[in-house]
Amino acid sequence: MDNILENKEKTHLSELGEFGLINHLTKDVTIKNKTTVLGVGDDAAIIDAGASLQLVSTDLLVEGIHFDLHYSPLKHVGYKAIASNLSDIAAMNAKPEQVLVSIAVSSRFTVEAIDELYSGIRACCDKYGVDLVGGDTTSSVSGLFISITVLGYALKKKIVQRNNAKENDLICVTGDLGAAYMGLLVLEREKRVFLENPEVQPDLEGYSYILERQLKPEPRLDIIKKLDECGVIPTSMIDISDGLASEVLHICKSSKMGCLLYEKKLPIDTQTSETAMEFEILPSIAALNGGEDYELLFTIRQKDYEAIKDMTNISIIGYIKNNPRDCSLVTHDNRSLSLTAQGWDAFLKPEKKKNI
Amino acid sequence: MDNILENKEKTHLSELGEFGLINHLTKDVTIKNKTTVLGVGDDAAIIDAGASLQLVSTDLLVEGIHFDLHYSPLKHVGYKAIASNLSDIAAMNAKPEQVLVSIAVSSRFTVEAIDELYSGIRACCDKYGVDLVGGDTTSSVSGLFISITVLGYALKKKIVQRNNAKENDLICVTGDLGAAYMGLLVLEREKRVFLENPEVQPDLEGYSYILERQLKPEPRLDIIKKLDECGVIPTSMIDISDGLASEVLHICKSSKMGCLLYEKKLPIDTQTSETAMEFEILPSIAALNGGEDYELLFTIRQKDYEAIKDMTNISIIGYIKNNPRDCSLVTHDNRSLSLTAQGWDAFLKPEKKKNI
Numbered sequence: 001m002d003n004i005l006e007n008k009e010k011t012h013l014s015e016l017g018e019f020g021l022i023n024h025l026t027k028d029v030t031i032k033n034k035t036t037v038l039g040v041g042d043d044a045a046i047i048d049a050g051a052s053l054q055l056v057s058t059d060l061l062v063e064g065i066h067f068d069l070h071y072s073p074l075k076h077v078g079y080k081a082i083a084s085n086l087s088d089i090a091a092m093n094a095k096p097e098q099v100l101v102s103i104a105v106s107s108r109f110t111v112e113a114i115d116e117l118y119s120g121i122r123a124c125c126d127k128y129g130v131d132l133v134g135g136d137t138t139s140s141v142s143g144l145f146i147s148i149t150v151l152g153y154a155l156k157k158k159i160v161q162r163n164n165a166k167e168n169d170l171i172c173v174t175g176d177l178g179a180a181y182m183g184l185l186v187l188e189r190e191k192r193v194f195l196e197n198p199e200v201q202p203d204l205e206g207y208s209y210i211l212e213r214q215l216k217p218e219p220r221l222d223i224i225k226k227l228d229e230c231g232v233i234p235t236s237m238i239d240i241s242d243g244l245a246s247e248v249l250h251i252c253k254s255s256k257m258g259c260l261l262y263e264k265k266l267p268i269d270t271q272t273s274e275t276a277m278e279f280e281i282l283p284s285i286a287a288l289n290g291g292e293d294y295e296l297l298f299t300i301r302q303k304d305y306e307a308i309k310d311m312t313n314i315s316i317i318g319y320i321k322n323n324p325r326d327c328s329l330v331t332h333d334n335r336s337l338s339l340t341a342q343g344w345d346a347f348l349k350p351e352k353k354k355n356i
Numbered sequence: 357m358d359n360i361l362e363n364k365e366k367t368h369l370s371e372l373g374e375f376g377l378i379n380h381l382t383k384d385v386t387i388k389n390k391t392t393v394l395g396v397g398d399d400a401a402i403i404d405a406g407a408s409l410q411l412v413s414t415d416l417l418v419e420g421i422h423f424d425l426h427y428s429p430l431k432h433v434g435y436k437a438i439a440s441n442l443s444d445i446a447a448m449n450a451k452p453e454q455v456l457v458s459i460a461v462s463s464r465f466t467v468e469a470i471d472e473l474y475s476g477i478r479a480c481c482d483k484y485g486v487d488l489v490g491g492d493t494t495s496s497v498s499g500l501f502i503s504i505t506v507l508g509y510a511l512k513k514k515i516v517q518r519n520n521a522k523e524n525d526l527i528c529v530t531g532d533l534g535a536a537y538m539g540l541l542v543l544e545r546e547k548r549v550f551l552e553n554p555e556v557q558p559d560l561e562g563y564s565y566i567l568e569r570q571l572k573p574e575p576r577l578d579i580i581k582k583l584d585e586c587g588v589i590p591t592s593m594i595d596i597s598d599g600l601a602s603e604v605l606h607i608c609k610s611s612k613m614g615c616l617l618y619e620k621k622l623p624i625d626t627q628t629s630e631t632a633m634e635f636e637i638l639p640s641i642a643a644l645n646g647g648e649d650y651e652l653l654f655t656i657r658q659k660d661y662e663a664i665k666d667m668t669n670i671s672i673i674g675y676i677k678n679n680p681r682d683c684s685l686v687t688h689d690n691r692s693l694s695l696t697a698q699g700w701d702a703f704l705k706p707e708k709k710k711n712i
Contacts, residue, residue: 045412046448046515049405056401056412058490058505060458066496092402102416102503134414141420147458147498147503149414159402 008111010151013274033097035153037132040103046131047151053159055152057088063143070194071187071202074113076215077284078120081146086128086219087294089152091239093160093224097135099125104140110254117146130220158233159319160298165236165255169320172234174220174313176267177244178283182275182292183207183214187275209271217294219299223313224296230307245288247297260328261318261339288329288339364580366466389453391509392487401489403454403507409515411508413444419499426550427543428557430469432571434476437502440597442484442575443650445508447595449516454489455481458503460496467503473502476669483532484577500556516654521611525655526677528590530576530669532602532623534639537646538631539563539570565627573650579669580652583602586663590654601644605683614682617674617695643694644685 016024035048047054059081061067067077082099089096101121105114125132130150138148190202204211220239228235238247244266252259266287273283299320300308308314327339370378391404403410414435419425423433438455445452457477481488486506546558562568569701575595583590592611594603600622608615622643625704629639656664664670683695 001471047405047410047412049403049410054403054405054410056403056454056456056490056507058414058456058458058492058503060460060492060494060501060503062494062496065460065495099413100412100414100505102414104416104418104421104501126459134412136414136416138416138418139421140418140499140501142498143496145416145418145460145501147414147416149412149456149505151412333367 010112012107012110014107016111017242021103030204031131033131035097036133038249039207039231045100047133049153053156053192055089055092055094055154055159056149057152058147058149059085060089061146061148061333063145068187068191069144070166070191070262072215072272075123077144077146078117078122079124079216080120081148082121082124082130082147082150083219084130084292084294085148085150085218086124086130086221087239087241087296088222089150090219090221091160091237091296092152092154092156093158093227093234093237094152095221095224096128096150096152096219098131098151099135100149101132102138104135104145104328106140106142106144109144111294117144118130122142124148128219141318156247158228160234160237162236162238162255162256163253165251165257165299165320167257167320167322168302169235170302170305170316171248171261171297171299171320172308172314173240173244173267173295173297175293175295175317176269176272177240177288177293177295178276178286178290179210179213180217180292180294181214181243181267181286182272182279183210183212183291184292185279186211186275187214206351207271207275209269210275214292217292219294220313226311227308231309232300232304232307234300237296237298239296240293240295243289243291243341244293244297245292245339247326249339249341251297251299252320252324252327256324258321258323259318259328259339260321260326261329262332265315265317267315269316284331363437366468367464368408368466370463370579372467388485389485389487391453401454401456405463405509406510407511409512411448411450411510411515411670412505413441413442413508414505415444416442417502417538419501424543424547425500426547428571430472431476431479433500433502434473434478434481435477435572436485437504438477438480438486438506439573440574440648440650441504441506441651442480442486442577443573443595445506446575446577447516447582447593447652448508449514449583449593450508450510451577451580452484452486452508452575454507456490456505457488458494460491460494460501462498462500465500469488470607473500484575490547490548496606502668514584516590517610518592518594518607519581519610521607521613521655521676523676523678524656524658524660525591525611525615526658526672527604527615527653527674528664528670528672528678529596529600529623529651529653530579530649530671531649531683532625532628533596533644533649533651534572534642534646534649535566535625535628536650537570537642538628538635538637539566539568540646540648541635541637542567542631545569549568559560563627563631565625565640566631573648575650576652576669582667586667588656588660588663592658593652593654596649596651596653599647599648599697600649600653601613601695605697607655607656608676608680608683609652611676612680614677614679615674615684615695616677616682617685619685619687621671621673623671623673626635
C-alpha cells in the first residue's frame with residue numbers, strides 16, 4: 001500500500017549523516033512570523049514573545065502506536081503530527097507560530113522517505129503560517145518516532161483554559177465527531193485484507209470523508225478566528241483527541257462542574273453514521289469514544305448564544321451543571337446515562353485500544 | 357548491573373494508564389520561575405517572556421543510541437537528558453527556566469522505573485532552578501525514548517550565537533575535555549565483561565571522575581554567570597556535545613573564519629590521560645573527538661583577555677584566523693594538522709561510533 005520504504009535508487013541516511021540530514025531538511029525553510037528572531041542552525045531558536053503570553057505544547061508520536069505506515073503515507077503522518085499539535089494551541093484560544101520537530105528513524109528509512117515526512121510537516125506549517133524553527137534528528141533501533149513542540153501566542157485576557165466552565169454555560173463542539181475513528185476502522189480492515197492477500201487492492205471507495213478525517217485532520221484555527229471576530233471568549237476549551245466523553249469529563253473535572261449532553265445534538269456526518277452501522281457500532285458511541293477528531297470542545301456563557309447561534313461548524317450539545325458528580329447523556333429514547341471516558345489510552349495494548 | 361527493570365512488586369504502567377501516570381509524575385512539581393504562568397495540566401503551558409528574548413531547544417534521546425541501561429542507571433539518564441538540554445541554552449549565553457519532557461516507554465518498564473527516571477529529571481531541574489511545565493507520555497513498541505524541550509531567556513544584546521567570531525579572537529573552553537568519552541569506554545568494557553560472565557563484579561575502581569563525567573554531566577551555567585558578572589560577552593559560543601574538533605569547525609563555518617588550536621593547551625584531566633593511555637588512545641584525540649563533555653567552547657575579543665585570564669575552569673586553547681579554509685592544530689612536536697570532525701554522528705552504526 002505504500003512503497004516509500006523501498007530502497008531502489010534511494011539514499012541511505014548514513015550517506016548524509018546527521019548534519020547533512022539537518023541541512024537537507026531545513027534548506028527551504030523560510031520564516032513567516034515576526035516573533036521568530038532566529039530559526040534552525042544554532043543551539044536554540046530565538047522567540048520574541050513581546051506583549052503576549054506564550055503557549056508551549058509538546059507531543060511524542062510513535063510508529064505502531066500513533067500511526068501505522070501500512071496505511072498512513074509518510075506525508076500524511078507529517079501533516080497530522082503538526083496538525084494535532086496546532087490543535088493544542090487552538091484549544092488555548094491562541095495562535096500557533098513556531099514548531100520544533102525531532103525525529104528518530106531506523107535504518108530502514110531512506111532520505112526520500114524522510115523527505116516525504118517533512119513535505120507533510122511543511123505543508124501543514126505553510127497552511128497555518130507556522131515557522132519550523134528547530135529540532136533534532138537521530139537514529140532509532142526500530143521504527144519512527146516524531147516529537148513535536150509548538151509555541152503559540154495570545155493576549156493574557158484571551159487565553160482559555162479548561163477550568164473555568166460555570167453552571168448553565170452552553171457546551172459547544174466544532175465540526176462533526178467520530179469520523180476519524182470510523183476512518184481508522186476502515187483502514188485497519190483493509191490492512192488485514194492486504195496482509196492476508198497482498199494481491200487484493202484496498203477497497204476505500206465511498207469512505208473518502210472519514211479517511212481524510214483520519215489521515216489528514218485540520219486544527220480548528222478557523223473557529224478561533226471566528227470566535228475572536230465576534231468577540232466571544234469561551235469559558236473553557238479543550239481539543240478532542242481522546243474522544244468527546246473523555247474531553248468533556250476533563251473540562252468538568254478541572255472546572256469542578258457536571259454536565260448534561262444530548263445524544264440527539266451530537267454532530268455526526270452521514271458517512272460516519274453509515275460506516276458505523278456497517279461495523280455494527282452505534283454512531284453516537286463512535287462520536288463519544290472515538291478519538292482523533294481534533295475538533296474543539298468549549299463552553300460559553302448563555303449571553304454569548306446570540307453571537308454564535310448562526311455560526312456554521314458549531315453545534316451546541318448540552319450545558320454545564322453545578323454538581324461535579326453528575327456528568328450524563330440524555331439518549332434518543334430519553335434515558336439518562338452516566339458519561340465515562342473510554343477513549344485512547346496510550347498504555348493499553350494496541351489491540352485493546354478503541355474497544356468501544 | 358541495574359535491577360530497576362525487575363518486576364518484583366513493581367507496578368505496571370497499564371495499571372495507572374496515561375492520565376494516571378501524568379498525575380503520578382507531576383504531582384510534586386512546584387513552579388520556580390516568574391516566567392512560568394501555567395505549568396502542566398492544560399493543552400499547553402503558558403510562558404511570559406516579558407522584556408527578554410526567549411530561546412527554545414529540543415532533543416530526542418533513544419535507548420541503545422544515546423544511553424545504555426546496562427550501565428546507565430535511569431536516574432542518571434534523566435539527569436543527563438536535562439543537563440544536556442540546559443547546556444544548549446547556556447551555549448546561547450542565556451538562562452534556562454522551563455523544560456517539557458515527553459517519554460515513550462515499552463511494557464518492560466514499571467512505574468518504579470519511570471519514577472527513577474523522573475527523580476533524575478527533577479534533581480537536575482531543581483539544581484538549576486528550572487520548571488518542568490509539560491510533556492507527553494506514551495508507549496513504545498520497544499525501548500525508552502525521551503524528548504526534552506527547554507526554554508531559556510536572555511536580554512537581546514547578551515545572546516551569543518555561533519556566527520560572530522572574528523579574526524584574532526581567543527578560543528576558550530571550560531573545564532576539561534575527553535573525560536566523558538573515556539568514561540564511556542570503561543563502561544563499555546565492563547559491560548562486555550558482564551555479558552560474558554554475569555558473575556564478575558564490574559571493576560570501576562579508580563575511574564570515578566571520568567564515570568561521573570559520562571553518567572552525570574553538568575551544564576556550565578556557572579561559567580555563564582561568571583562571564584556575566586565580569587561583563588564579558590563572547591563573540592561566539594557552542595556547547596561541546598560532539599567533540600571539540602566538530603564544535604570548533606561549527607563556529608568557524610558559521611563565522612566564515614579559520615582557527616589555530618594548540619595541542620599543549622587542551623585541558624585534559626589526569627584520570628582521562630591515564631585511562632586513554634590504558635586504552636592506547638592519545639589523550640588529545642580523546643579531547644578532540646570524544647563527545648558528551650557538555651563544556652562550553654567560546655571566542656572572546658583580545659580586549660577581554662584581562663577579565664578572564666585568572667578565571668578558574670577556563671582555558672585559552674587557540675585563536676581565530678581569517679582564512680575559512682585554514683582550521684588547524686599545532687601538535688606537541690610543532691607539526692600543523694588539519695582539523696576534521698570525527699565526533700558523534702547519530703546515523704553511524706553504534707559500533708562504528710567513536711571510532712577515533
